[in-house]
């Protein structure tokens with residue numbers, strides 16, 4: 348078993364706990380054991396874009412210190428937003444030793460952060476550590492016939508220097524879904540924003556975004572949307588309009604677990620769809 | 635004798651006093667910011683600095699000994715609103731804490747609250763647990779909170795921690811802790827009259843006899 | 856745009872412009888108004904000034920832009936930032952404007968409007984919409 352330090356983030360312990368459970372089971376099937384950081388705090392979910400807001404880096408850097416304290420130099424996230432904030436803060440302090448030393452001085456209750464912790468996302472892990480071919484060879488319940496739309500959203504691909512893949516033409520999500528046997532539904536909204544945190548104060552704006560995203564996925568043949576972001580997941584489900592196509596939404600980890608024959612904890616709509624589509628599922632049911 | 639500065643004014647006070655006693659020695663009559671005098675009630679929240687030290691310390695006045703040159707200010711009350719709820723209407727689910735105290739989401743993980751807590755609780759960890767909906771963990775981490783409010787006064791995210799702790803402990807006690815079976819058994823015993831004779835005997839005792847019986851009582855280990 | 860915006864040396868050198876540049880870390884004069892940011896922004900239908908217009912108004916020292924709806928319809932998705940040919944991160948300018956307005960006491964997020972959303976949304980909203 349490969350031990351991989353793991354930063355869950357709040358959503359994985361609450362709203363997205365099925366994603367976490369499924370991803371853990373799936374990664375175990377791939378020979379990776381997720382080792383949760385013994386202590387961790389909220390990443391802040393949105394990276395501060397202001398120059399005078401050093402305090403907003405304290406949370407992410409404190410988590411990087413926890414990784415360092417484990418004697419490790421990399422940490423995995425399942426959540427796209429955690430990935431964005433942690434990875435951006437890691438880059439920020441790497442590029443600005445002066446401000447890192449101020450943050451270290453402020454956190455007098457921790458060891459100094461020395462830099463060098465790499466933040467990985469599940470997609471990057473599947474591509475770079477597991478490998479697409481290896482992944483495909485471990486599939487026991489291929490998602491044959493399932494037309495899945497890979498919805499990256501924002502923080503997986505933007506900004507450019509931080510993204511798991513090229514923001515204009517990313518392919519890692521598609522290749523992972525293909526490795527799992529799914530058919531990929533290409534759609535033009537795959538890297539477009541769902542409205543994110545506007546869901547709190549301006550849900551109508553988000554509803555408009557979600558309507559377009561879902562309609563585009565459906566128009567391009569998708570019967571399922573896949574995400575790794577709990578905020579996208581919430582918006583896609585809670586803010587979708589009452590009319591128009593209702594595509595089920597599943598987390599990347601859930602499809603992964605399904606295909607690898609692990610406990611997938613799928614939401615009922617997605618599970619019914621996969622059950623009804625894949626031949627392997629029919630076989631599995633008979634058993 | 636030492637010199638201390640209470641609310642900006644210098645006083646000479648004897649060594650070894652607590653901040654609370656030193657204030658009374660200096661002539662303050664404490665009608666607020668003073669309760670149990672034993673470190674339990676949390677009424678005597680106080681902040682202070684020491685000469686040559688930038689740090690702003692926070693502690694209980696009844697539990698902290700004065701030091702020479704100490705700058706002292708009391709914080710007898712923390713302005714903070716306690717959410718209005720009926721415990722029986724609140725489900726013990728993760729989102730309960732966040733629904734009533736959404737400002738929990740503002741925590742920046744600076745750990746200032748932990749550094750301010752006179753009870754040496756892991757306050758930030760409790761905020762983080764509350765944020766991720768782990769009511770039981772919050773209740774455990776904050777069991778010893780005395781509601782002094784010092785964390786809340788120092789928090790840059792303006793969270794009113796101790797009200798959240800109280801809600802978490804209530805939810806934990808009401809819903810998440812297994813009911814004590816022996817309690818129900820004992821109540822039934824009491825109701826069935828099993829102790830009536832013994833109680834009557836106690837009620838009939840004179841003061842001296844009662845005192846003797848008290849001294850000789852069995853003490854649970 | 857505000858009525859009768861006057862161009863003047865004073866306005867161009869106003870502390871407001873410097874403050875936005877400092878907070879955002881962006882060289883505002885690099886923007887040549889190509890409008891690619893606005894073309895990529897998904898939220899313009901809720902904005903009373905397009906992202907490039909917001910930038911222009913800041914360039915010209917027009918402080919009334921602080922009252923524009925644009926920064927509050929911006930979701931910090933960075934669609935603008937990745938496509939600006941001049942490397943201006945427009946999302947950072949939006950953030951600077953939000954912060955300046957919030958620090959001047961603009962009403963912040965109403966906590967009573969936060970019911971029923973998960974922590975991932977709340978944390979983001981509080982970070983972006985409260986001082």
Ligand code: SF4
Nearest residue numbers: 751779780782783785
């Ligand atoms: S948690 Fe806060 S209110 Fe409770 S004892 Fe510690 S500082 Fe005081």
Ligand code: SF4
Nearest residue numbers: 741742744745747789
């Ligand atoms: S003081 Fe406030 S912001 Fe800082 S760690 Fe404690 S709760 Fe979070």
Ligand code: FES
Nearest residue numbers: 669670671676696
């Ligand atoms: S007076 Fe009660 S804790 Fe100090």
